[in-house]
Amino acid sequence: xxxxxQTPKHLVMGMTNKKSLKCEQHMGHRAMYWYKxxxxxxxxxxxxxxxxxxxxxxxxxxxxxxxxxxxxLLNLHLHALQPEDSALYLCASxxxxxxxxxxxxxxxxxxx
Amino acid sequence: xxxxxxxxxxxxxxxxxSAVIKCTYSDSAxxxxxWYKQELGKGPQLIIDIRSNVGEKKDQRIAVTLNKTAxxxxLHITETQPEDSAVYFCAANDNxxxxxxxxxxxxxP
Numbered sequence: 001x002x003x004x005x006q007t008p009k010h011l012v013m014g015m016t017n018k019k020s021l022k023c024e025q026h027m028g029h030r031a032m033y034w035y036k037x038x039x040x041x042x043x044x045x046x047x048x049x050x051x052x053x054x055x056x057x058x059x060x061x062x063x064x065x066x067x068x069x070x071x072x073l074l075n076l077h078l079h080a081l082q083p084e085d086s087a088l089y090l091c092a093s094x095x096x097x098x099x100x101x102x103x104x105x106x107x108x109x110x111x112x
Numbered sequence: 113x114x115x116x117x118x119x120x121x122x123x124x125x126x127x128x129x130s131a132v133i134k135c136t137y138s139d140s141a142x143x144x145x146x147w148y149k150q151e152l153g154k155g156p157q158l159i160i161d162i163r164s165n166v167g168e169k170k171d172q173r174i175a176v177t178l179n180k181t182a183x184x185x186x187l188h189i190t191e192t193q194p195e196d197s198a199v200y201f202c203a204a205n206d207n208x209x210x211x212x213x214x215x216x217x218x219x220x221p
């Protein structure tokens with residue numbers, strides 16, 4: 001299984017809602033990543049987990065809260081988002097940090 | 113931190129022609145350089161990568177070259193096909209991965 005899966009595919013939420021994005025991989029990878037991608041732009045790194053510990057936090061606002069319950073799962077908890085947070089949120093995994101990263105299909109988030 | 117520049121931003125070729133996309137990076141500590149293809153509505157797909165101890169790598173119609181001295185690397189696609197049409201991103205990795213701005217490749221049948 002060489003796939004990274006993400007749920008949901010699409011999410012529409014209001015600014016007062018709380019929601020979570022989920023990512024799963026069963027490749028035995030020990031590093032997992034969250035990226036944000038705006039239209040016609042490259043992905044921007046948000047968080048990196050290595051061996052289930054937060055390794056990199058690219059100064060992302062606290063309304064985004066990552067969680068890595070185990071080596072196969074990665075969540076991104078969302079609270080009090082702004083319309084400018086609307087974007088494609090991508091999860092990726094790699095065997096170890098600094099190795100080839102494999103991306104999921106993304107969650108298209110719209111904040112109203 | 114790392115800064116990656118990518119050119120051209122758009123590229124249109126005739127089917128069967130070659131396509132070349134070039135990237136430069138700023139941080140000499142970067143040691144890993146992947147290339148991703150992103151089709152509309154999908155996540156980026158790793159198509160080829162190269163490490164700093166290698167100058168060239170080839171996989172069928174796709175090749176990547178790296179010049180560490182000049183801090184630039186390039187993607188070469190030969191015998192292009194319409195299904196090669198997509199946005200291509202280069203990236204450079206030292207402690208974390210930074211992407212170039214992307215190249216929209218269109219292959220005309």
